[in-house]
Amino acid sequence: MPQTSLKKRVEVFESWTATYNDSIVALMQRKFGMDYRDAIRGVVTLAHPAPGENILDVATGTGTVAIALAEAAEGDCxxxxxxxxxxMIEAARKNVAERGMEPVFTFQEASAEDLPFAADTFDLVTSSLALHHTNVLKVLREVRxxxxxxxxxxxxxxxxxxxxRGMLGPMARVFDQMYMFGTESNDLFCEFHTSGxxxxxxxxxxxxxxxxxxxxPKHFFSRGIAVTRGIKPIN
Structure with a gap:
């Protein structure tokens, strides 16, 4: 992705920080007909974090999902x-500190597309409602x-x-654009993929x-939410 686009993404995400938690809850309920807490539970359920694991949360935002993972592992991770x-990193640190969970967490600025970690480091990698802002295949290969x-x-x-993806795709996408008009993240450098x-x-x-x-999806033309789990082969 061009550096100018990365700079713009950072600027926009910085501007969302103060309102991010409230806005994502409202957006999920209003536009997707889904409780944000259900999305978090979906990640935690499929992740099934275990005590003692080393976990990476990519595009952690304000740390909401990361905290839920830590709670599921009873803080032993x-x-x-x-x-x-x-x-966002500072907001995540504050949220963790309010729960007295600082020893469990490390936060740092880094790109999902170029993870600054050695191979074979983590037991579990998660990411929530963020990768449509990235080159997904590049990120997934880094995660693996x-x-x-x-x-x-x-x-x-x-x-x-x-x-x-069908013959009426352009028209359906126009309906979706109209439906999402005015939301903070509407198609900001986004690439969306179907569940398949x-x-x-x-x-x-x-x-x-x-x-x-x-x-x-809530409507025949609008977007859905998928939680996907994959295993890195042992051999």
């Missing part, structure tokens, strides 16, 4: 949260690289509507044993 946005053999990747993201395409991308990135929890 280590979680590294990365984000390209300094203000830093996972230990047998490790899990659990990705929640907004999906394209299958109708967008997500399965293909996971396989192409080298993951096996994929599972998916798919939340159908």
């Amino acid at each position: 280590h979680i590294t949260g990365i984000d390209i946005t300094a203000a 690289r830093v996972l230990r053999p047998g490790g899990r990747a659990v990705i929640a993201d907004v999906t394209a509507n299958r109708s967008w 395409e997500w399965r293909r991308l996971m396989r192409e990135a080298g993951f096996k044993e994929t599972l998916m929890d798919f939340h159908e």
